[in-house]
Amino acid sequence: MAMPSSEPKESGSRHFPYCRKEKSLGLLCTNFLSLYDKDGVETIGLDEAATRLGVERRRIYDIVNVLESVGVLAxxxxxxxxxxxxxxIPQALQDLKEEGLRENYSTFEVNAKVSDDEDEKVSISIASSQDDKINRSSVSSFSKASKTNNRKEKSLGLLTQNFIKLFLCSNVELISLDDAAKILLGDAHDPSIRRNNSAAKVRRLYDISNVLSSMNFVEKIHHPETRKPAFRWLGIREKSENGSENAFVLNESKKRVFGTEITNTSFKRSKALLPKDGYSNQMSKTQLQAHVKCEPMGNEVHKSNLQQDSRQSSEGYQFGPFAPVSVSRAGAAEKNNAKQVHDWENLAATYRPEYHNQALRDLFDHYVEAWKSWHSEVAGKNPIQLMS
DNA sequence: CATTCCCGCCATATA
DNA sequence: TATATGGCGGGAATG
Known part of the structure; x- marks a missing residue:
């Protein structure tokens, strides 16, 4: 098969313990973005991506699907x-919103009511849009024709879009994956397979949330009341169409050039693979590209090949610095310490132990700065913590 | 124990 | 048919 062999032997470096974090989709997405958000990038080959990022092909499909559903890829x-x-992105979200509105994505309610029986109540009502595509051979015969559609309806990409619609439409700004899963269950049409296992859906939502988090679309926090983890939308939430605002737009973080070649050797998580003998040195090849330097933010100079997209005229919207996941925003909430920046530096070390050098430091400094400006721009008016 | 979510088998879609 | 895609859920890592 294709699989470019992942070097089973792997010379040198007797693996590290295995850290789940280093294998997360979120990080992979960050790396993916860093790798391709550069001038001159026109197309991307899946095999190439898998190789460059040092992951198996299957994982590339995961992130590519969500990135595509948000307009970053096609x-x-x-x-x-x-x-x-x-x-x-702006355009894609705009479309999603309209589409979501057209359907009734705003008419659901999360009755977290603790009343009656054990029957969890999360009443929703995603209207079934009048599907135009499905021809009317329908019912009687087998659905062999729409077998393909059925599969697509369960795709990660679609789930991603629906998840986003949840935020874009309606005024819900905080939702737990569990509720989201329930809401997005049957989704669109047909009273068929009910009682679906939302747990399975939740697993998918975790995947999606992780990549969306890496792009700063959403943020994971703990519900002030429930103390349960939930996600908050950080992206655009323009109120009305006309005059498209979009909050996020802007901010000039520019393309950072990241040393391509992540050299992510494959560690498996097998339990029976721990301490073999001596851990050898760190990372056989710490040859990471030293010339990693992010240009000082200035104006961008991207390809001028933009299409006729005149939708959002004005400045080039650069998106926020997809900061690495987590970084709990933690407003004044809990333990409010002044160790803000410090955290970032820790993160740097946490994330890529192999790269303890200057380059990474700079990269994160860049992130911090870009993130700050971005956030003050976007949420500036109403500071981060809106809850109290 | 509960939550998060990586891994990769293998069903499907597609060339 | 061979290869490309990508559901799906077991179970390992974490909380």
């Missing part, structure tokens, strides 16, 4: 995607 052909970049 499928071209087998094995090939075109890089749309962050500029594609």
């Amino acid at each position: 499928r071209m052909a087998k094995n090939r995607y075109s890089w749309k970049g962050f500029r594609g």
